[in-house]
Amino acid sequence: EAGVTQSPTHLIKTRGQQATLRCSPISGHTSVYWYQQALGLGLQFLLWYDEGEERNRGNFPPRFSGRQFPNYSSELNVNALELEDSALYLCASQGPSSYEQYFGPGTRLTVT
Amino acid sequence: AQKVTQAQTEISVVEKEDVTLDCVYETRDTTYYLFWYKQPPSGELVFLIRRNSFDEQNEISGRYSWNFQKSTSSFNFTITASQVVDSAVYFCALSEGRNTGNQFYFGTGTSLTVIP
Numbered sequence: 001e002a003g004v005t006q007s008p009t010h011l012i013k014t015r016g017q018q019a020t021l022r023c024s025p026i027s028g029h030t031s032v033y034w035y036q037q038a039l040g041l042g043l044q045f046l047l048w049y050d051e052g053e054e055r056n057r058g059n060f061p062p063r064f065s066g067r068q069f070p071n072y073s074s075e076l077n078v079n080a081l082e083l084e085d086s087a088l089y090l091c092a093s094q095g096p097s098s099y100e101q102y103f104g105p106g107t108r109l110t111v112t
Numbered sequence: 113a114q115k116v117t118q119a120q121t122e123i124s125v126v127e128k129e130d131v132t133l134d135c136v137y138e139t140r141d142t143t144y145y146l147f148w149y150k151q152p153p154s155g156e157l158v159f160l161i162r163r164n165s166f167d168e169q170n171e172i173s174g175r176y177s178w179n180f181q182k183s184t185s186s187f188n189f190t191i192t193a194s195q196v197v198d199s200a201v202y203f204c205a206l207s208e209g210r211n212t213g214n215q216f217y218f219g220t221g222t223s224l225t226v227i228p
Contacts, residue, residue: 033216043203043218056215088155094214099145099164099207101216103157 002027004093004104012110013081021076021107025093031055032074033094033101034066038087046089049074081111115139116206118219125194126227133189133222135204141165146180146187147205151221157203163187194226 005024013019025032034046045058049068063079072093078085088108092101117136125131137146148160161171163180171178175192191198204219 031214035218042220043216045215045217048214050214058215090157092157099209100147100159100162102159103149105154105156108155 004091004102006089006091006104006107008107009105010108010110012112014112015081015083017081019078019081019085019109021078021089021091021109022073023076023091023093023104024073025091026095026102029093029095029102030072031094031096032068032072033092034074034076035090035092036060036087037090037106038084043090047076078109083111085109086111114219115217116204116219118202118204118222120222121220122223122225124225124227127196128193130190130192131194131224131226133191133202133204133224135187135189135219137185137187137204137206137217139185139206139208141208143209145207145209147207147216148178148187148189149203149205151201151203153200160189191224194224196226196228199224199226 007022031050033048035043036046037043046060047066048056052068066076068074088106090103090106092103094101115138144165146163149157150160151157161178168180177190179188201221201223203221206217
């Protein structure tokens with residue numbers, strides 16, 4: 001069974017640009033979560049999508065947004081990039097009747 | 113307030129030693145779920161275990177064991193006879209379930225280094 005996949009692996013952007021990160025969940029999983037792991041700050045919850053809708057949002061500004069597609073894959077968009085957005089962005093998926101989340105390898109975003 | 117506290121930032125042990133990683137959580141819910149994840153240098157978080165609040169049985173899986181104590185709000189993780197491959201950052205997490213947004217609260221992680 002394929003795990004959670006994320007693309008791209010690395011992304012380098014300039015301050016003020018937009019970044020788009022993608023995530024494909026494990027087959028059969030309907031929920032997708034996004035986390036930001038900045039250096040030394042641990043994992044910070046960004047967004048939760050379930051059945052195509054945003055269900056919960058962490059304490060991040062509106063320039064962090066996303067969506068979930070009918071095939072349950074998801075996209076995270078970060079607008080007006082700032083230097084402090086540089087981090088590892090982790091996507092996790094969860095099955096409809098399970099409690100644990102399974103993580104992808106992450107996308108390392110660098111903003112210069 | 114921090115819902116999950118991992119007071120140990122870094123731990124170093126010599127191979128074959130036992131090591132315990134501490135996790136203390138805070139919640140007012142009667143139903144909740146606790147997790148441990150391992151993050152090796154590659155970066156991908158690996159799920160290790162889930163514990164439900166109504167199940168206080170301790171669990172052993174090979175060299176890994178977990179001690180869940182509701183009385184002290186702790187969910188500690190012990191690695192017996194540590195190996196170099198155990199070197200990683202370990203995260204403890206709490207979820208209060210889907211009805212409360214299904215948000216995972218992660219601790220700040222404990223970086224374990226096993227010295228050969």
